[in-house]
Amino acid sequence: MNCIITGAASGLGEALTLHLTKLGHKICLVDHNDTALQRLRKKLGGEHLYVTADLTNPDAAKKTLSVTDAKWSTVDALVNCAGITGQTNRLTNEVESEDFEQVFRINVFAIFHMMKAVLPIMKKQQFGRILNVASIAGKDGNAGMLAYSASKAAVIGMTKAAGKEYAETGITINAVAPAVIRTPMVAALPKAQIKYMTDKIPMKRCGTLDEFVHLVTFALSPEASFTTGFTFDLSGGRAVY
Numbered sequence: 001m002n003c004i005i006t007g008a009a010s011g012l013g014e015a016l017t018l019h020l021t022k023l024g025h026k027i028c029l030v031d032h033n034d035t036a037l038q039r040l041r042k043k044l045g046g047e048h049l050y051v052t053a054d055l056t057n058p059d060a061a062k063k064t065l066s067v068t069d070a071k072w073s074t075v076d077a078l079v080n081c082a083g084i085t086g087q088t089n090r091l092t093n094e095v096e097s098e099d100f101e102q103v104f105r106i107n108v109f110a111i112f113h114m115m116k117a118v119l120p121i122m123k124k125q126q127f128g129r130i131l132n133v134a135s136i137a138g139k140d141g142n143a144g145m146l147a148y149s150a151s152k153a154a155v156i157g158m159t160k161a162a163g164k165e166y167a168e169t170g171i172t173i174n175a176v177a178p179a180v181i182r183t184p185m186v187a188a189l190p191k192a193q194i195k196y197m198t199d200k201i202p203m204k205r206c207g208t209l210d211e212f213v214h215l216v217t218f219a220l221s222p223e224a225s226f227t228t229g230f231t232f233d234l235s236g237g238r239a240v241y
């Protein structure tokens with residue numbers, strides 16, 4: 001499988017990249033953190049593709065596809081992992097509109113641009129797997145995380161709409177909604193915000209990178225062929241819908 005992963009240089013995207021490369025899949029790693037991408041290039045080698053791009057720029061999707069076009073005959077999967085929380089632990093009236101916009105530029109618009117770029121290719125192939133990383137915050141809303149919660153609800157909405165549109169083409173478009181998994185993003189949050197989120201998990205623990213990669217690997221497999229527009233749960237029992 002040839003798979004584009006955004007946000008591949010850290011956290012969930014990096015863990016998924018390492019897992020899929022071990023299984024023999026070819027990955028196009030996209031991230032704006034060039035230092036981290038180069039570190040991964042040293043580890044994984046030249047058989048994979050590396051694109052340094054700021055995904056808030058709509059041209060980043062075109063740049064990525066020009067790299068994959070030159071090397072790959074197919075793009076079988078796209079995983080949209082890149083994302084930010086923006087400012088947290090603040091009330092709605094304290095949220096700055098610049099921060100709100102920035103969160104939407106990466107969490108929502110970047111996914112829109114990436115899907116728009118790969119869908120014509122996948123449609124020609126009559127096969128594709130798109131997996132958008134949403135969040136429990138998009139289903140339940142996390143107090144103190146207005147922009148993030150709204151952006152992840154938008155990811156779930158885009159996934160539902162696009163999943164239905166392409167349902168007869170061999171392409172599935174799904175999302176995954178994790179609760180809390182220890183990554184650099186979570187480590188950077190205020191302790192009070194992390195406690196608020198983990199206290200709500202019935203299993204009373206964080207999810208693991210392994211739990212994330214195995215669920216996503218299934219969602220990307222050819223066998224996961226009768227599920228589209230769906231948001232897979234990864235919340236230790238917090239969301240049971």
Ligand SMILES: NC(=O)c1ccc[n+]([C@@H]2O[C@H](COP(=O)([O-])OP(=O)(O)OC[C@H]3O[C@@H](n4cnc5c(N)ncnc54)[C@H](O)[C@@H]3O)[C@@H](O)[C@H]2O)c1
Binds near residue numbers: 054136178179
């Ligand atoms: N970790 C969790 O508990 C958790 C829970 C729910 C959802 N998520 C979602 O999972 C995804 C990955 O999160 P993570 O925890 O691995 O975070 P992370 O910070 O470890 O990784 C995010 C990656 O995205 C990249 N990125 C950010 N902005 C970018 C931009 N403008 N252009 C290109 N790349 C950019 C970063 O450089 C980084 O490599 C995010 O969408 C996040 O919202 C995470």
